[in-house]
Amino acid sequence: MSDDDFDVIVIGGGPVGENAAARTAAGGLRTALVEAELVGGECSYWACMPSKALLRPGHALAAARRVPGVPVGDALDAAAVLARRNGFTSDWDDSGQVEWAEGAGLTVVRGRGRLAGERRVSVDGRVLTASRAVVVCTGSVPRIPDLPGLGEYWTSREATAARQVPTSLVVLGGGVVGVEMAQAWARLGSSVTLVVSGERPLPKFEAFAGDLVVEGLREDGVRVVTGARAVGVSTTDGGTALELSTGETVSGAHLLVATGRQPATFDLGVEEFGFRAGEALPVDDTGRVSGVDWLYAAGDVTGRALLTHQGKYAARAVGTAIVTGAVDPEPWTTPVATADHTAVPQVVFTDPEVAFVGRTEAQAREAGLDVRVIDLDIAVAGSSLHADGYRGKARMVVDERKRTLVGVTFAGPDVAEMLHAATIAIVGEVTVDRLWHAVPAYPTISEVWLRLLEAYGL
Known part of the structure; x- marks a missing residue:
């Protein structure tokens, strides 16, 4: 092979691309990892890691305040929080990730990868060839609304990478990024306004989850404006003014636009294969792109589940599929990414946290399932010990025909660590009787599981 010839070429060096590439390299296939920015991707530098680093100190302080006898200060040390955040991003230096990739047997190729024909990838003029497969793991980018007057604004990147606390911040959008960043910066001392078009934030979750998050945000001083669409933007001496459909105008030093994300298939050459830029690449459960037997994709770019852990899971399936095909081209025996359909876990790292897996009640009914829903306050010995005035709720959605769980939602302080038990129950189709x-x-918060089953009638 020449320096431009590989068995597998992976476009996109984030966690998803890293997992796919590491899998094929471990299977003995010569693999190139192509990355235009930082190896480690969005999650490492502008999303999961820095956002949680910004959130965690505020959560720790709030938790301490809920337990009498714990000495606490009046406010967070913002400089120390930002410095710790910088540590988790390696100060936006990817040399450690590159070292890992090369140690895993990957060839890191810097530059923007673009499909340039069958099994061919152009990287800033250099053409790489793959004998086996090309894998697209380019993730997603912010979806920016067409707002009159929209000029300078923050996306999730600027919000997680800011070098100082904004004096004031307007957040447009009530999804996960919107609520997490609103709370993070409010607890660090910013005056925050969150604008939500619907009745509550987190519309894809059970309604009670969004309601509890609103309570938490308001307790932190966030002004939450619901039922208001943005209709225009203007620049002020102090920053940006957002004009709302209600006739009100809200202003801040910065405007964070958090109105969703879309697959990063721009300038990728997907049009040559019948796909549209900005739209998801359709894949089967092995990650193979529809109609192109050598092209695979995983993660946000497929539009399936825009979550790092799900993308990594899909990438492992892709990598295994490619290696299995190389070793044994007979009918596939590889694992497939079926969890994307029914068992996707997700945590919203606000205070209170929201932890959800499977289907909501509405989704289960839309799927034609005969379901029974059990709702309870999280009020057990473990939660009382965990925090004075603990407020939380739990919902269990049961498929009555199979007597198995199809959806579980917890909302409350520190509920995320209970989520994996629910995920295992759903993936394993464990009956409620078992x-x-x-x-x-x-005494743990997990005792709520017993209360849910008792409420079910066991």
Whole structure:
């Protein structure tokens, strides 16, 4: 092979691309990892890691305040929080990630990769050839609304990478990015206004989750404006003014536009294969792109589940599929990414947290399932010990025909660590009768599992 010939070429060096490439390299295939920005991708430098680093100190302070006898200060040390955030991003230096990639046997190619024909990828004029497969793992980019007057604004990148606390911030959008960044910066001392077009934020979750998050945001001083669409933007001496459909104008030193994301298929050459730029690449459960037997994709770019852990899961399936095909081209025996359909776990790292897996009640009914819904306040010995005045709710959605869980939602302080038990129950199709024998430890918040099953009638 020449320096431009590989078995597999992976376009996109974020966590998804890294997982796919590491899998094929471990299977003995010569693999190139093409990245235009930082190896490690969005999650490492502008999303999961820095956002949670900004959120965690505020959560720790709030948790301490809920337990009498714990000495706490009046406010966070913003400089220390930002410095710790910088540590998690390696100060936006990817040399450590490159070292890992090369140690895993990957060839890191810097530049913007673009499909340039069958099994061919152009990287800033250099053409690479793959004998086996090309894998697209380019992720997603912010979806920016067409607002009159929209000039300078923050996206999630600027919000997670800001070098100082904004004096004031207007957040447009009530999804995960919107609520997390509103709370993070409010707890660091910014005056924050969150604008939501619907009745509540987090519209894809159970309604009670969004309601509890609103309570938490307002307790932190965030002004939450619901039922208001943005209709225009103007520049002021102090920053930006957002004009709302209600006739009100809200202003801040910065405007964070958090109105969703779309697949990063721009300037990728997908049109040559019958796909549209900005739209998801359709894949089967092995990650193979529809109609192109050598092209694979994983992560946000497929539009399936825009979550790092799900993208990495899909990437592992893709990598295994490619290696299995190389070793044995007979009918595939590889794992496939079926969890994307029914068992996607997600955490919103606000305070209170929201932890959800599977289907909401509405989604389950839309799927034609005969479901029974059990709702409870999280009020057990473990939650009382965890925090004075603990407020939380739990919902269990049961498929009555199979007597298995199809959806679970927890909302409350520190509920995220209970989510994997729910994920296992759904993936394993554990019946409620069998789940009754999974005894929760006392006194923990997990005792709510027993209360849910008792409410079900076991």
